[in-house]
Amino acid sequence: MFASLLKAAVAAGLVQTSLARLVVRDALGSRDSTSKCNLDWTDAAPLKTTYVDGVKYGCKCYFGDDCWPAASAWQTLNQTVDGSLIVNMPPGAACHNTFNGPFGTVNTYDAAACADINEKFTDEAWTVSQPAAALWTYWTGETCRPSEDPTASCTLGNYGVYVIKATKHAHIKAGVDFARKNNIRLVLRNTGHDFIGRSVGYGSLVINTHSFKDVQWINSYAGAGSYHGSAVKVAAGIQGREILALGHARSPPLVVVTGECPTVGIAGGFIQGGGHGPWTTLKGFSADNVLAFEVITASGLYAVANEVENADLFYALKGGGPASYAVILTVTMKTFPDQRASGATLYINSTHTTDADVWWNGTAAFHKYANHFVDNGLYVYYEIFPQTLRVRPFVAIDKTAAQLQALVQPMLNELDAQHIPYEFAVKEFLTFFDLYEDLFEAESAGGSAISGGWMLNHADMDPARTPLVMDAFKKVFTPARPSTFSFMIGHLFNPGYNVPVANSATHPAWRNATDFLITNIIVPDGVDAGFKAYLQDVLTNDIDEALRSVSSSDCTYVNEADPYQTNWQGRFWGSAYPTLRRTRNKWDPLGVFYAVSTPGTEGWGLINDTKLCKKLG
Template sequence: MDVFAAGAAIFSYVSNLQNPFQAPVNSTCLPPATTADWAALNQTVGGRLYPGRPWTHHCFSTFDGEPKEQDAEACAHVQKNFFDHFARADAFGSYSVQSYESCIATSEQCELNWLNPADPVAYGEAKHCKQGSVPDYYVDVKGQDDVIAALQFVKERDVPLVIKNTGHDFKGRSSAPGSLALWTHNLNSLKHEPEFVPEDCPSQPAENAITVGAGAIWQHVYEFTASHGLDIAGGADQTVGAAGGWLQGGGHSPLSPVYGMGADRVLQYKVVTVDGVPRTVNACQNPDLFWALRGGGGGTFAVVLEATMKVFPAKSLRVASINWPIDRENVKAMLPMVLEKMTGLASQGWAGYFTPSLGNLILINPLLNFKEAQDTVQPLIDLSVSLGGVSNVTEYPNFLTWFNDYAVGKSGQQDPVGLPHAFVSRLIPEKNHRTTESRAELLDALMNAYDNSDFFQLHMTMPFGFKDTDIKETSVNPIWRSTLYQVILVNVWMYDSTLEDKKAAYAKSTKAINYLRDVTPDSGTYHNEADVHEPSHEAAFWGENYERLLQIKEKYDPTRILDCWHCVGWKGPSSPRFKCYI
């Protein structure tokens, strides 16, 4: 069964459905603060403190052990839009990975059946809705004063703090039981600054740039830049936050071969550090923090309010859609040629996604003309056609036009949301492709990984051919510069799975990725899209940059107010906020 195909849905834009502020919920994870404390915080932030609720709670007749009325209309909305990226992004109590709404380790959850969200068995009278890992409260952040008030509150009351934008997070860093969340989703301003100079940096050249609020999502950023005739290196899913974990964690993009990573293009941040001080962060002000925020990870060093990034004149795209009948043997037939041509494709500016569950390799290129593009990929087209596929090269006038087709499945397809899963990944270096023997070894590892995964995909979105950067200016793991692609592997479980079922899914993912770890011992992985059980995660995520990042963490957040799983300087799994991880 193609479990990811089961997540397909029609995309539609909807409004957030959240209840107004109430007294603290009857939760076993209730933070150590009184009703009066929460009410005072609510007043301080202008009445924008709200109780967190799982998005699906409307369908249930109990919540945390107390009876409640089902809301049939709200439940129908959730069911209809269960796989809708925008609906999930706009609801505070929803996450792109359904399992991070729940407490995975204890099965305290409020989950619908993702194979059929309308299945009444999942939310019938015998089923109970639990708070899970959804934060007990959140502040709908409108500006720096809200952040300052929340930081002061969590320090005084010893309440865990998380930062959430859209919840498009594969490691659960924006959820935590018993926590207060800063919801930055509505800080979504967009501003074009054609001659931007970082503040107090008069020696810096003026750059064509845009400034985005912390809540801006890539769909809206791409629409904005296209309206100004511009391109930007951004994420591949519509609702990924542009200035959040994607950018602060490095940020790979379908345009990375041409423009580099997001961390290469950021010029300035506006942040609040945990001491409650608003700061401008760039190459001239707080340069150590600027370096850390260019690859060190989101939710770790400061609360980002906005970011300014370079943009470039828009280019047309040549797009190769290479297809074959969905079959394991066809995957095994296509992969050897893909591996043989991978270095050349990356050097010529090609980027894209190899997705066996779709029987598709989608490639985009803004550098080559149509004939050059056609000639480059013709051998792949010929092979796919010989297998029974229909493949071609087309042209798009700009990135947004292609991205809109990609988002709805007309030209490749973005990954679905709403499933629980054990996600792992690995960065595959160029050196593994240099000889016939090394490619054969890699092919064997890839096919073994494929055979042990519910979902398998190659992200050919690396900055391999991009040279317009000094890699020492960012904290991105240097391994990225010699990497050709990232492999992601996923195993899922059902909404009513036992703890043993979930452990089995994680174990299967570990087995799958170990085939690739074994043949790439000196490589690493992208910490935004990584195994939650990644061994030696500090080296795998940041390599030689980790020690300096840890020093900066000690300087700006010595008491670990901003703590998250496998982030720089995390407290470790014994902290109560991490009790839901297996």
């Protein structure tokens, strides 16, 4: 598909495929020894002045604007990045007769390719491997999904126009420089594991960092700071399961704090959001365990950030918001010895009871012990669908199956006392990695949904308040205004269990957390803009408001929450926000990078849900 579109673009004189390779001096090796980066913005193109309803905006430059770079400029960029610039199209294009993109109409239908895409479209690993695909598709505009009707329309939607499939750090630098010098919207994309649209952007240039897979194990870290234990330096493209598998192969086996999902990238947006996973109760957020970064700044310079060198940038990158300060090339993190672990599963669903009251009573009994679980060092991942509670798994690191059984037994006794049917199993593993491989499941891709979420702290989850929490949960599934199908993904963890004071820019309230819930509304195919706006209003003002009403935390997670809620600044970062905004204004004052509802983006927004602009008057 990409080859055919690129061929068409070449024929139109827009991209050149056989270009003489330029010898590009790798500026990444010439770091300023004084550690004071020269943040020079004199080569940046100005925003494009635009008026909408008499209001003055400064906008990024888009295809069709007179400021859009000429074909020769894109050709030169392609040379600079060693031919890795490609013309983008949605993954579903092969199922449509034509793709109507910015460069014209291209014939794209391929029956065999379409069948393959339909088979793989919900496969998370396949989606991650694509140049610019989104794991969940709502924010792409849904303009070219795989279809059984080849005559259906296929357009670019909110996908980027071009993608740099970077294989060298110099390619990333070239993309950042090109975007800055030409006022192009820039999107950073590693895995596309993104619930709220930060990995896509209308009319953008995408830099794909997924190819960077270098890993360096460090027996004794000798960098800045007081830590001198074992560590690992990972490149931007390394994913959760990859690093856990590599660590498991060490002697003795090692682990890092990763997410629960196997395809989540470690460096980049995951750590810039904080990064929570099965080890978080014991070791804090992933961001709490970072020792150093190597980055490309918005001004196109290479920089190292650690406790001493560019310390403000180091702090901000550790949970201060994705795509906000610099492109992460590598991250160095603490490692820990892997340990024995035990896991358990609990299911209460329609195979056990069709009585909604019985099911809700079982769900309440589980949540009544939430504080008990995290106060004993557990991590628990669960899902709530209508009349389905699926807890998979309870994670008990450095505990035997008997110890985990004893911790869970009070809850099981309560279920038995209330005659609530359930299915429970507990299992012991030699290492956490063995547990991870057995009990954590691959997630699906290709769905269309909008997401929110909220954190409930220890006080909120006091057992005496369980009825209030359950009333809020019921409102999630039956909001004041009817919506479509909704569900929740829950996580019981407390980053403050062993890391009571944040070693990162994450919201201080997380140090007293118990339950973090992601709320979701499935968006039906083919709904119009008005209905989408209605669903967003239901999410913000009914579903998430129900959780906020029983919470005193005033805190949620930047990567898995509603970006359109009020006071996102305080709810994502609390007292850390003013520092983060100042840091953003220092390292990226022009908005070369952009991700919705991140520090310093006040005033920025989308006009007509497409063009990224900043209000100037």
